[in-house]
Amino acid sequence: xxxxxxxxxxxxxxxxxxxxxxxxxxxxxxxxxxxxxxxxxxxxxxxxxxxxxxxxxxxxxxxxxxxxxxxxxxxxxxxxxxxxxxxxxxx
Amino acid sequence: xxxxxxxxxxxxxxxxxxxxxxxxxxxxxxxxxxxxxxxxxxxxxxxxxxxxxxxxxxxxxxxxxxxxxxxxxxxxxxxxxxxxxxxxxxxxxxxxxxxxxxxxxxxxxxxxxxxxxxxxxxxxxxxxxxxxxxxxxxxxxxxxxxxxxxxxxxxxxxxxxxxxxxxxxxxxxxxxxxxxxxxxxxxxxxxxxxxxxxxxxxxxxxxxxxxxxxxxxxxxxxxxxxxxxxxxxxxxxxxxxxxxxxxxxxxxxxxxxxxxxxxxxxxxxxxxxxxxxxxxxxxxxxxxxxxxxxxxxxxxxxxxxxxxxxxxxxxxxxxxxxxxxxxxxxxxxxxxxxxxxxxxxxxxxxxxxxxxxxxxxxxxxxxxxxxxxxxxxxxxxxxxxxxxxxxxxxxxxxxxxxxxxxxxxxxxxxxxxxxxxxxxxxxxxxxxxxxxxxxxxxxxxxxxxxxxxxxxxxxxxxxxxxxxxxxxxxxxxxxxxxxxxxxxxxxxxxxxxxxxxxxxxxxxxxxxxxxxxxxxxxxxxxxxxxx
Numbered sequence: 333x334x335x336x337x338x339x340x341x342x343x344x345x346x347x348x349x350x351x352x353x354x355x356x357x358x359x360x361x362x363x364x365x366x367x368x369x370x371x372x373x374x375x376x377x378x379x380x381x382x383x384x385x386x387x388x389x390x391x392x393x394x395x396x397x398x399x400x401x402x403x404x405x406x407x408x409x410x411x412x413x414x415x416x417x418x419x420x421x422x423x
Numbered sequence: 424x425x426x427x428x429x430x431x432x433x434x435x436x437x438x439x440x441x442x443x444x445x446x447x448x449x450x451x452x453x454x455x456x457x458x459x460x461x462x463x464x465x466x467x468x469x470x471x472x473x474x475x476x477x478x479x480x481x482x483x484x485x486x487x488x489x490x491x492x493x494x495x496x497x498x499x500x501x502x503x504x505x506x507x508x509x510x511x512x513x514x515x516x517x518x519x520x521x522x523x524x525x526x527x528x529x530x531x532x533x534x535x536x537x538x539x540x541x542x543x544x545x546x547x548x549x550x551x552x553x554x555x556x557x558x559x560x561x562x563x564x565x566x567x568x569x570x571x572x573x574x575x576x577x578x579x580x581x582x583x584x585x586x587x588x589x590x591x592x593x594x595x596x597x598x599x600x601x602x603x604x605x606x607x608x609x610x611x612x613x614x615x616x617x618x619x620x621x622x623x624x625x626x627x628x629x630x631x632x633x634x635x636x637x638x639x640x641x642x643x644x645x646x647x648x649x650x651x652x653x654x655x656x657x658x659x660x661x662x663x664x665x666x667x668x669x670x671x672x673x674x675x676x677x678x679x680x681x682x683x684x685x686x687x688x689x690x691x692x693x694x695x696x697x698x699x700x701x702x703x704x705x706x707x708x709x710x711x712x713x714x715x716x717x718x719x720x721x722x723x724x725x726x727x728x729x730x731x732x733x734x735x736x737x738x739x740x741x742x743x744x745x746x747x748x749x750x751x752x753x754x755x756x757x758x759x760x761x762x763x764x765x766x767x768x769x770x771x772x773x774x775x776x777x778x779x780x781x782x783x784x785x786x787x788x789x790x791x792x793x794x795x796x797x798x799x800x801x802x803x804x805x806x807x808x809x810x811x812x813x814x815x816x817x818x819x820x821x822x823x824x825x826x827x828x829x830x831x832x833x834x835x836x837x838x839x840x841x842x843x844x845x846x847x848x849x850x851x852x853x854x855x856x857x858x859x860x861x862x863x864x865x866x867x868x869x870x871x872x873x874x875x876x877x878x879x880x881x882x883x884x885x886x887x888x889x890x891x892x893x894x895x896x897x898x899x900x901x902x903x904x905x906x907x908x909x910x911x912x913x914x915x916x917x918x919x920x921x922x923x924x925x926x927x928x929x930x931x932x933x934x935x936x937x938x939x940x941x942x943x944x945x946x947x948x949x950x951x952x953x954x
Contacts, residue, residue: 333541334539334541334542334544334545335541339537339538339539342536343536346536366541366542366545366546367541367545370545370546370548370549371549373542373545373546373549374522374546374549374550377523377524377527377530378542378546379524379540379542379543379546379567379570380538380539380540380541380542380543380571381538381539381540381541381542382538383538383542391531392530393531393533394530394531394532394533395532395533395534395535396532396533396534396535396538397534397535397536397537397538398535398536398537398538399535399536400535400536400537401535401536402535404533404534404535405533405535407533408531408532408533408535
C-alpha cells in the first residue's frame with residue numbers, strides 16, 4: 333500500500349477479516365508501505381496500491397483494490413473452489 | 424518570493440540533443456514540462472522517447488528514467504542496440520534506470536474494490552531520485568489504460584504521475600497511440616490533457632509509400648515551427664527531422680564561377696556555373712545527360728573531390744560509357760577525387776536518401792555533386808516528398824558551397840517537359856534543356872540554357888555533337904522553329920524573309936503609332952535577320 337490512506341487501512345481490515353473467517357487465523361501477513369520501500373515495489377513489479385500478493389501456497393496470485401469484495405478476493409487467491417455448473421449432457 | 428520569480432520567467436527550452444528537432448521546436452522541449460508524443464503504431468514514438476534520454480546522457484550528462492508500460496525493459500534494451508545505444512551499460516553506470524511496468528503474462532491479477540497507482544508513482548520517484556534523472560520518458564500511456572479496466576482511475580493516476588514528474592523537476596516525454604494518422608490526437612481522448620505540450624509523429628501511407636512526418640501541435644506558453652516536417656529514423660542517429668524552412672533561410676550566394684567541364688557550355692552560361700548553384704539538365708533518354716554529368720565531374724579543379732549519385736545505370740555501364748567520352752571514372756576514384764554511389768532508388772525512402780546523401784557529403788566533402796537522375800528518385804515517393812527531397816538537397820548543397828548538377832528525364836523523345844522539371848524548376852538555379860531535333864531524316868541534338876539565375880546567358884538553341892572526346896557545341900539551329908515544343912518546323916529562306924518583314928512592319932506600325940521615326944528601328948530589325 334501507499335502510505336496510510338483510508339483505502340490502505342480498509343484493505344488491511346478487510347483482509348484480516350477474510351483471513352480470520354476463511355483461514356481460521358492460519359496465515360502470515362506482511363504489510364509494506366511502498367512510499368517507504370519503493371525498491372520492494374520495483375522488485376515485485378507492483379503498479380497498483382493496495383496490492384495483495386499471495387506467495388504461499390502456490391500458485392502466486394495477486395488481488396488489487398481495498399479488498400471490499402470478499403468473494404473476488406477468495407476467487408483471486410484461489411482459496412475457494414468455484415462451483416462449476418454441471419456440464420450439459422449430450423443427447 | 425523566489426518561487427514567484429521562477430513562475431514569472433518565460434518558458435525555458437531544453438535542447439534535446441536532436442539538432443534537427445530543436446530547430447523545429449525553436450530551441451528544444453519546454454523545460455520541466457510534460458510533452459505528449461502521439462502516433463500510430465510504427466511511427467517512431469519509442470525511438471523518439473529513448474532518443475530524448477540518450478541525447479541527454481551522451482551530450483549533456485543528463486540522466487534519464489524510462490518508464491515502460493508496453494515492451495519489457497529487456498526487449499527495449501535489445502531493440503535500441505541497433506541505434507548504437509548501449510542501455511545496459513548506461514544502467515550499470517547509473518546514468519539510466521528503467522521502471523518496467525510492462526504487463527507480466529505470468530501474473531494473474533483480480534480486482535476487488537477501489538485502488539490507485541501509488542506504487543507506480545513511488546517507483547518512478549524512486550528511480551528518478553536514484554539516478555538523479557532530469558529527463559523521463561513514459562512509453563506508452565495508452566498501454567496502461569489497457570492494463571486496468573477502470574479508466575477513470577487510470578486517468579486520475581496519470582494526472583498525478585504527470586504532476587509528480589514536474590514536481591521532481593524533470594522534463595518528460597509521454598507517448599500515446601493514435602488510431603489514424605489524421606484523426607483524434609490519441610486513442611482514449613484524454614491523453615492530450617495530461618501533458619502540457621502535444622506533438623504528433625505520422626507514418627502515413629500515400630501512393631504505396633510511407634512517409635514519416637513530425638508535427639508540434641502545441642507548446643504551452645512558447646513558440647515552435649508549425650506544420651508537418653518530414654523525418655527519418657536512421658540507424659546511427661535515431662529520429663532525424665528535416666526542417667526545410669530552416670535550411671532555406673541559411674542559403675548563401677557567391678559570384679564565383681566554376682567550369683561545367685565544357686568550355687563552349689561555359690561560354691553559353693556567361694562563364695560557367697555559379698559555385699553554390701544547382702543546375703538541372705533535362706532531356707530525353709540518349710540526349711547526353713549522363714555525358715554532361717561526366718564532363719561536369721571531370722571538370723573539377725585540382726584536389727577537388729566529386730560525388731556521383733547514380734540511380735539509372737549500373738556502375739560498370741556508367742564507367743564504360745564515360746570511357747567512351749574520354750572520362751576515366753575508375754582513375755578518378757583511385758585518385759580519391761571521385762566517389763560513386765550507385766544504387767537502386769527503391770532500396771530506401773526519399774527521406775532516408777536525403778539523410779544518407781547528406782551524411783556521405785559531410786564525410787567525403789566534395790566540391791561537386793551530380794545526381795543522375797532525379798526522375799528515378801521521383802518514382803519512389805509522393806510529389807510532396809519528392810519536392811521536399813529536392814528542396815532539402817539543393818539547400819544542403821548550396822549551404823555547403825557545393826556545385827550541384829541534377830538530371831531529369833523527359834518522357835517524350837521530342838520536346839516536351841518532364842514531370843520532374845515541372846515540380847522542381849523553381850528550386851534549381853539553372854535549367855539546361857537537351858532536345859532531339861529531327862531534320863531531314865536525321866536526328867540531331869540541341870542544347871539551350873533555359874534559365875540561369877543571376878547571370879546573362881546565350882538564349883540560342885545550339886546544335887551539338889557527341890564523339891570520343893565528349894560534347895561539342897556547334898552553331899544555332901537555323902531555319903527551324905518549334906524545337907522545344909517537339910514539333911520542329913523547317914522554314915525556307917523565303918519563309919524566313921517573310922516572317923522578318925512581317926515583324927518589321929509590325930514594329931514599324933507600333934513606332935508610327937508612337938509618333939517616332941520608324942526607319943531606324945526598321946534597320947534595327949534588318950540587322951537581326953539571320954544571314
